[in-house]
Amino acid sequence: MNTPEKFVYVFGSSRTEGAAAMKNLLGGKGANLAEMCRLGITVPSGFTISTEACTAFTEQGREAVFELIQGEVLAGVKFLEAEMGKTFGDASDPLLLSVRSGARASMPGMMDTILNLGLNDEAVLGLARKTNNARFAWDSYRRFVQMYGDVVMGLKPVSKEDHDPFEVIIDMVKAQKGVKQDTDLDADDLKELVQRFKSLIRARIGRDFPTDPWEQLWGAVWAVFESWNNERACVYRELNDIPASWGTAVNVQVMVFGNLGDNSATGVAFSRDAGTGEDLFNGEFLVNAQGEDVVAGIRTPQQVSLVGSRRWAELALVSEEERRLRYPSLQELMPDIYQQLLHAETTLENHFRDMQDIEFTIQQGKLWMLQTR
Known part of the structure; x- marks a missing residue:
């Protein structure tokens, strides 16, 4: 009897399935996160979707891979919920995630990090209540909309000469407020940034920013896999003799926050x-x-x-x-x-x-x- 192929490997305080030796399967980042857990170093719990899932995505397409990995990804999120005592998609006390790419070889052109995934207009209010810190909640939300809009929805500058449309809006709001640092913006300013960012996304690409946390998560996973075959990544691989078949892993982790005040x-x-x-x-x-x-x-x-x-x-x-x-x-x-x-x-x-x-x-x-x- 054949063992079903495994695509998702969890790591955390209660259980870790990966290790440093599994770099080809988990990518450098995922393998080292698992190894740190094994060494007793404090790491936010997470799971890694293997490079083999990326190869299947390239060969078979999104729908086929969704069928292959959906159950394991759901189980991975359940693992994180159990580790943290929170529920993904619960607006009153949201479980927020980060999504990062991680190939076995470090490569330019791969997908940038997405932080604070799981926030929407309801969850941001829950986060503000739970932390008693409205500025932190809205700062986290504006960062998420900016990162997701850039990385997943494609609103990034085409060349170095182009201005980042999100940074242009931030500079406008700071100028109106008469402040120099992002940290000088208060909760209402950050709320305004979120609204302006969403309007920009709607105007530029003709659809709304996704509010369903599961839609956000799958969108981020597909964006990682697609980044493996973007033009910059392909050129780099060709120049450095990196096979396209290697693929990239996806690392999904529970968020920890460095922007919760002066003790963070x-x-x-x-x-x-x-x-x-x-x-x-x-x-x-x-x-x-x-x-x-x-x-x-x-x-x-x-x-x-x-x-x-x-x-x-x-x-x-x-x-x-x-x-x-x-x-x-x-x-x-x-x-x-x-x-x-x-x-x-x-x-x-x-x-x-x-x-x-x-x-x-x-x-x-x-x-x-x-x-x-």
Whole structure:
């Protein structure tokens, strides 16, 4: 009797099915997330849809793959619901997800990350009530509409010369309000951004932003698979002798939030100096931020380590007093979290026997590891 083919592999505190050795099947990101769980490192629970599902998508199309993986994806979401004690699609206490692509080889042109999936006009109110933080809820919602509109619905700039239509709207609202930073916008401003973003989507592509969380999730999964065969990805594969048959995996994870206030943050770090190989833990982070904020240039990131912070200040001609007041390191700002992060990166570098590039989020004083490579 043949065992049915398996396409979805869960990882979390109660059960982990993948491992680092399964990189070809789970992609680099999915395999390493599973390995971190096995090492006892705190990772948001999730599941990985395998590269074989992507290959089937390319060969057989969307409908055939939906039939192949639907049951396993439903079971994967049930696993996340059990891990978190929440229900996907429950507007009163929404279970929100992130969706990321992850091939076995890192490639440009692959789908960007989608955060806060599962929000709609009802769920955002539930999130605001549950967290008692309306600004956070509307900030999360506007980010989701912006990311999904860009990545899944195709409202991204065609070339580097084109302006991002969502960023144009954000700049207009900031100018009207007379503020410079996104963080200066209040809940009402962010609510207005959501409405303007949805109007933009309707005007540009002739259909409304999807409100059903399941429709949002499947749309994101198909967008990952389609990104494997976009023009940029195909050209890169051809130049680097990467077979089209490899495919990409899809990683679906429970959201953790770095934008829940001043005891939350998001960042990237390296277990040693990437330029010199010096054994110096270093990286950048932003308080009260999410996702791509650290690399987007919206605010000046702060340094993870005190040594790194002082080196940055010297190069940036910032005095020690100003550095300490305006740009303190994570080591100074959240010393306990810094020690946990240091322990995690040491564990990972010793385990993989190589320098590690990690992504992390701090949600209300708790450290979560999002990636290592």
